[in-house]
Amino acid sequence: MASGAKELANGAKTYFANTVAPAAMGAAQTVSQRSGQAPGAVHWTIWSRFALPVLAFIGIISLFMPLASASYMGRSRSINYFSEDAPPGEGAVMLIAFLLVIGFSVASLVTGRKWALITAGVLAILVGLVGMLNGFGTAAAINGERYGSVGAGAIFLGLMGLGLIVSAIITFLPQKGLTAQQY
Structure with missing residues (x-):
């Protein structure tokens, strides 16, 4: 049971690092490009x-x-x-x-x-x-x-x-x- 939980945690960690994080970064860059401002700039x-x-x-x-x-x-x-x-x-x-x-x-x-x-x-x-x-x-x-x-x-x-x-x-x-x- 412990090994199954470790595999699930490793799979979730890999999925987050390879899929979710790059997608979030891409979306944030798209929003900053659309607004014409540098990332994090105050409007x-x-x-x-x-x-x-x-x-x-x-x-x-x-x-x-x-x-x-x-x-x-x-x-x-x-x-x-x-x-x-x-x-x-x-x-x-x-x-x-x-x-x-x-x-x-x-x-x-x-x-x-x-x-x-x-x-x-x-x-x-x-x-x-x-x-x-x-x-x-x-x-x-x-x-x-x-x-x-x-x-x-x-x-x-x-x-x-x-x-x-x-x-x-x-x-x-x-x-x-x-x-x-x-x-």
Whole structure:
């Protein structure tokens, strides 16, 4: 009985080494070749394409959040990009810019066209720079004031701008396996 178990174990070991392991390696190589990536590579460029519209949506939300609030003698006032005291038209321009980033990002995801990807990436970098400068600039200006405090909108806008820039740069990293149809 012990010799039968040893023969079965040796047969299974030989079968695994000669049949299963080479088939698994071949399948793994086929998958990595189909995806156009090196084996074990992280697919950052794909995830950053999905991050662009999400970050732009967070940017839209941050436009409606308080940028700053001031309190003095029991009175408190908050300001966002659509308040009466906000710079005229700045919120509307940023809202349109975020919507354009979302539109071109979704178009690049749906169609897979390179022109939509490049347009979404360039817009994301530009809008990200504006958002980062506005958000962190407002936070820095308000931080030194005696009766003012930084609002969550300024922080989210700055972080979202930084995230858009990073995601757009990752989107522009070289990708293998692009076909002539995607141009």
